[in-house]
Amino acid sequence: MARSIVALVGRPNVGKSTLFNRLAGEPLAIVDDIPGTTRDRLFATAEWSGVEFDIVDTGGIDPSAARAGREPLSIGSAEFIKEIRSQAELAIQDADAILFLVDAISGLTPADREVAQILRRKQQMVDGKPYPPVFLVVNKADSANLRAVASEFYELGMGEPYPISALHGTGTGDLLDDLIASLPKVEEAGEDDSVKIAIVGKPNAGKSSLLNRLVGEERAIVSPIPGTTRDAVDTRIEYNGVPITLIDTAGIRRRGKIEPGVEKYSVLRSLRAIERSDVALLMIDATTGITAQDTHIAGFILEAWKSAVVLVNKWDAVEKDSHTMAEYTARLRHELNFMDYVPILFISAKTGQRVDQVLPLALRVQEERLARLNTGTINRLIQEAQERHAPVVRGGRSLHIYYGTQVRSDPPTFLLFCNDPKLAHFSYLRFLENVFRKEYPFTGTPIRFVLKPRH
Ligand code: GDP
Numbered sequence: 001m002a003r004s005i006v007a008l009v010g011r012p013n014v015g016k017s018t019l020f021n022r023l024a025g026e027p028l029a030i031v032d033d034i035p036g037t038t039r040d041r042l043f044a045t046a047e048w049s050g051v052e053f054d055i056v057d058t059g060g061i062d063p064s065a066a067r068a069g070r071e072p073l074s075i076g077s078a079e080f081i082k083e084i085r086s087q088a089e090l091a092i093q094d095a096d097a098i099l100f101l102v103d104a105i106s107g108l109t110p111a112d113r114e115v116a117q118i119l120r121r122k123q124q125m126v127d128g129k130p131y132p133p134v135f136l137v138v139n140k141a142d143s144a145n146l147r148a149v150a151s152e153f154y155e156l157g158m159g160e161p162y163p164i165s166a167l168h169g170t171g172t173g174d175l176l177d178d179l180i181a182s183l184p185k186v187e188e189a190g191e192d193d194s195v196k197i198a199i200v201g202k203p204n205a206g207k208s209s210l211l212n213r214l215v216g217e218e219r220a221i222v223s224p225i226p227g228t229t230r231d232a233v234d235t236r237i238e239y240n241g242v243p244i245t246l247i248d249t250a251g252i253r254r255r256g257k258i259e260p261g262v263e264k265y266s267v268l269r270s271l272r273a274i275e276r277s278d279v280a281l282l283m284i285d286a287t288t289g290i291t292a293q294d295t296h297i298a299g300f301i302l303e304a305w306k307s308a309v310v311l312v313n314k315w316d317a318v319e320k321d322s323h324t325m326a327e328y329t330a331r332l333r334h335e336l337n338f339m340d341y342v343p344i345l346f347i348s349a350k351t352g353q354r355v356d357q358v359l360p361l362a363l364r365v366q367e368e369r370l371a372r373l374n375t376g377t378i379n380r381l382i383q384e385a386q387e388r389h390a391p392v393v394r395g396g397r398s399l400h401i402y403y404g405t406q407v408r409s410d411p412p413t414f415l416l417f418c419n420d421p422k423l424a425h426f427s428y429l430r431f432l433e434n435v436f437r438k439e440y441p442f443t444g445t446p447i448r449f450v451l452k453p454r455h
């Protein structure tokens, strides 16, 4: 389900992170330790009265994060103002609603006026109302006296101030009631049996170009479904009679040129597209090679247990000889080493090279994602694996897997009954996974093993 994006904006020290943490609540339980995955708390999903929304701490979207390690900017300096400005601009461009934080203890400051001015100037009128809506949040209003100070902020021209204390959690109820009332209504997706294919990757990788080709060449567009939020626009197509929803995250770029910080929002949109998808097409720009952002997105695909196809795009622009593709593949496999089951296709969205293979490959991946192995086969594989390669003895004991069964597909999940799950080493499960994949490839799809002690 598409969620709205709510950005927290304000000068440093007003309490953005404190409010963020309060709204985010408990961090999600980490199911698995996945190498190559980093979890920053740039964004989190919050919920109020049954409405979920994603919050973004713009403090975390520091356009000059590259400056990390340098001295903090002095307050009031030109660079400081510039930075605050660019954060506010990003938020207004990409969020569905904004919580603009100010500080009751320090009162109104020139930086607050600066932020207010940008927000007001960049809001657009939609249906007679400023969009996106901005909520003026007067934080650190810990006492009745401080709450009274809130009215001082009326002069920012951002409507009625909401006095809250992020630290104590007071005043946030009224704020959140009004916030969720302002968010675009999310329509529940109806019964939809289409295969959801998300096109993800960093800005400029060629996502829109590919989408245009896929849609243009199939000529079977059913209808473009406008997103209810400022999210991706979904496109319905049919391929050989199979209904497909293409989830496109490229839209963000069309609204303006790329500022450094926008990449973070684009990551967020990619993640949301991934969540809604069955198969993610991870587009990599062959001319720039794989970047940290690509591995980051790959990590999320894996974490969400989604299937993937890697598309190395702009292959037309790469100077190559007969070894280039093999070398490139080896490098990619190395850098995405936790996704060695993912197929790689070298394409050019510009010339159309191998674009005709994209959907058949994605559909094959989806088909294998839904496949089931019968219990007899699973038990044979478990026995063969243990005969070929007995689990190592640890502390005088070793793992014994007695039998297993596939408890679900989408993604394929195998329940394995053993003497003691704690004895199962990651590398042994990797070995077992390879044995399973030799029997049936599950191309592009992660396999999940759940170990249970046999009673
Ligand atoms: P950010 O820079 O905007 O992310 O601000 P932080 O969340 O890091 O908060 C800055 C400081 O203000 C920290 O020392 C917080 O503990 C404090 N703070 C945040 N919220 C409140 C509040 O509601 N009341 C008070 N008294 N202090 C707060």
Ligand code: GDP
Residues within 6 Å of the ligand: 201, 202, 203, 204, 205, 206, 207, 208, 209, 210, 250, 253, 313, 314, 315, 316, 317, 347, 348, 349, 350, 351
């Ligand atoms: P997006 O930001 O991921 O949606 O990327 P676009 O589809 O807008 O493409 C970004 C730029 O790369 C544009 O200038 C495209 O013309 C160019 N581009 C896209 N695909 C290819 C390709 O296969 N080969 C070459 N040479 N350029 C491409």
